[in-house]
Amino acid sequence: MKLKKSRKKIPDYPVFDALAESNGISALYIGSDYRIKWISPEARRILGVSQDVQDHLCRDLLEGRLCTSECRLSSKEGVTGSSPFQECCFQPSHPPFQIRTEFVPESGTEGGGLLKSFRIAPDSIVDDPPSSFVAKGPWAEEILSLLPRIARSDLPILLIGETGTGKECLARMIHRESHRSSGPFVVLDLSLIPDTLVEDALFGHKRGAFTGAIQEQTGKLPLAETGTLFLDEIQNIPHALQTKLLRFLETGTFEPIGSRETRKVDTRIIAATNEPPEDLLRDKRMRPDLFYRLNGLSLEIPPLRERGEDIPLLIESFRADWSRRTGRMAPVFSQELLHQLTSYPFPGNIRELKHLVEATLTLADPAKTLEFDHLPASIRRQLRSRSLPSGDQADTGRSLKEQTFYDFERRRIREALDRSGGRIIEASRSLGISRVTLWRKMKKLALLPDVSS
Template sequence: MNAPDSDFAAARALGSAGRELPWVLVVDDEQRSQEAMRRTLDEEFRVLTAPDAEAARGMLERHAIQVVLCDQRMPGLTGVEFFKQIRETWPDVVRILVSGYTDSHDIIAGVNEAGIFQYVLKPWTPDHLLGTVRSAVEASRLQHGLQRLELDLRAGPRALQQRRDATLREVRRAYDFDRIVRAPGSPLDGVCAMAERVARYDLSALILGESGTGKELLARAIHCASPRMAGPFVVVNCGAVPDTLLETELFGHKRGSFTGAVEDRIGLFQQADGGTIFLDEVGDTSAAFQVKLLRVLQEGEVRPVGSSRTLPVDVRVIAATHRDLEAAVRAGSFREDLYYRIAGVSLEVPPLRERPGDVIAIAEQLLADVSAELGRPASGLDDDCRAVLMGYPWPGNVRELRNELARALALSDELRLPARALSRRLLQGQTGAAASTTAAALPAAGRLQDRLDAVEAMILRETMLRLQWNKTQAAAELGLSRMGLRAKLQRFGLESPP
């Protein structure tokens, strides 16, 4: 290998933060499958491939491999049989079984005998495979941290306690309540304080709030602050899945139970066993499905579609909805007994328009996140941009704010995001805190001249913001003289920022 190649290989082995990329081994007798996985994982991991168990063992002996993905059906040893050997010789390696067939015997053997981390079905999607391997690498990292924790036991209780606390802080940091961005004195403070208090108790919770307010983020924080933190957190949007599919999605099904059921499916309740399941938009479910869901919550067991046996599950349920469930109960569209089953504790996340003090804090965090995702540097928001964001009512809440910032960042070349990069509907919404459209900005009643003045002020404001208060350009665009424009700005009290 010549010097440039050597330098490239050394740089390739390091991540963006200068740390070595983790080793991942793909074991599959099909060359196409090997290459497909390599292409998917190669950007974030150092990927090795092997056609069989014998070649894979040699690589495990030579490299500090953290994760192994192995096909179940191969010549010689099956994936489960090979993972049994790995478990005995290299117990710290995280094992992921890949298969195009869902055989319950393989799954049970893989979990009980081979200690697999996860089961990936073919055909897999790149995003799913990449996310699974990322989780496996994180599990490997935490496992090594726990091993170091055990060594500290010999150093005494104090060292053990310090390492334990550090490990727990690291795990919880990503979704801690402090990560829910808000300004001091925000209405969210009370919601988060209540959620943090009840998180330690194994109670069901119902999170109410408009779409895009961050209900899932609050649910994750509850899970991470609970005794179930080490268990899975499983999310399902009940409103996005038809009733006929929602039952199999949550409870699973047996092969042949209906047309198209060509393999067994493990339901999300089983996948969430020992952890938390988040039922988003539970208010959109039908009365027939509500009966089935109530039985699962009451009995603590699920019965897959087409199966005659029930399976016990130990799951904490956090539900969410944008609907008024109490009104739905009174109207008869939501079961009262199910409501009281899921609403052990009710938490309401206020919409963004009711907490305007949070807008800038959230916008700055979202700007940093979007800037990193797009690879487009940004240092903040200019004063006009802040004023526009503060005055808009955000009917789409945080989700709309994020989309607006991503759009503006893509359209602007400046480090400090200017107001003119924002969409026109935001700029026009500045005539009133409750205005989101031209019609909404108009007075509800009054003289014709007063209503025309409101429209004229809105147009002037939007134009000046978009043109950065350049009066010459604004006058030319609006067909006014500079003197006429200045008079109108004075009349409506519109002044450029200092």
């Protein structure tokens, strides 16, 4: 991220400096003008930024790391309370941060700023949600026929498929069917963690290993002992760590950061990637020896646009789950509506379909059978724009199926961004995908804004 240099004089914060020096805390101070006024050395190290970020808008540094764009900086009520750890913009749903935010009044004004400190969150194991792998067709039959033998093995597994195709769901199913089912299933999404923290999140550290390491931290790898560690978005693992992960896969041993003691743990690795493996090797983003070790058993999940027969099954599964969670009767989708949805390519895959189903059920009359007009207006517009020929598509006589997937994806994202006025969070919600996924798609499709201006 390229940030413009500040021209303002930055005030000194000797109290904050002394606190950071004595305790090695990771913290920063955000003024009432939404600009970063002070940042500690440890926070700069963890976030991978320089001192130059001072006096820049907090969203330029923190959005996607510690915050979203839904900031409540101006509201004292949004950051005060009895709990020692309060939200500023939101409490991150991914490891490894736990955030504490305190309102600091500014002298001579009625307003104030936020002193935001963060630390590695206490170890937590992801609960196994009540979900199942819903699929049929030859590809699914092949996977399900191999599942008992795959589950009995301790070999690493590589799951390949686009974002939202159900890779984590399949990984959980393999874990449940294995002899490790009584052990933990731990998830580490490598796309959500800064490169500087991946090694710590994976292997942990000893007390005193670095500035701010005031206590020992257990990594996700030993937390998953006797169970399974699911490494999502494995293509994001820093190149420097690939040798260390390869060593664990071959020997079952590792050393926490700052420790000379070699530890041995019994953990099975299931990795997943949303990119073609050959691209990772060609671009040298993954070591060949690590790839071939992970690829001992590989399963590929096709995108939803290639498995239309699964859409009615998935809709029924989402209906049942929605009814169970809300305690409300879920209306039925008409056969005509199911047919229309089956012909839609769903670039966001299963996540997008789930978002569509839940949004439709929330607004619907439970006594009525759901038709096309019961879908949310934004979704109806998307379906119409892709099922009716218009513009250059009508002139060339091309049908929707003849368009390349990437052309379709680019147009879809542009429309969502136009509707949201360029707001990433709002656009991602309308598309039924996460903000991180949308940002990655925008980068791949050359749709990112020029953040340097």
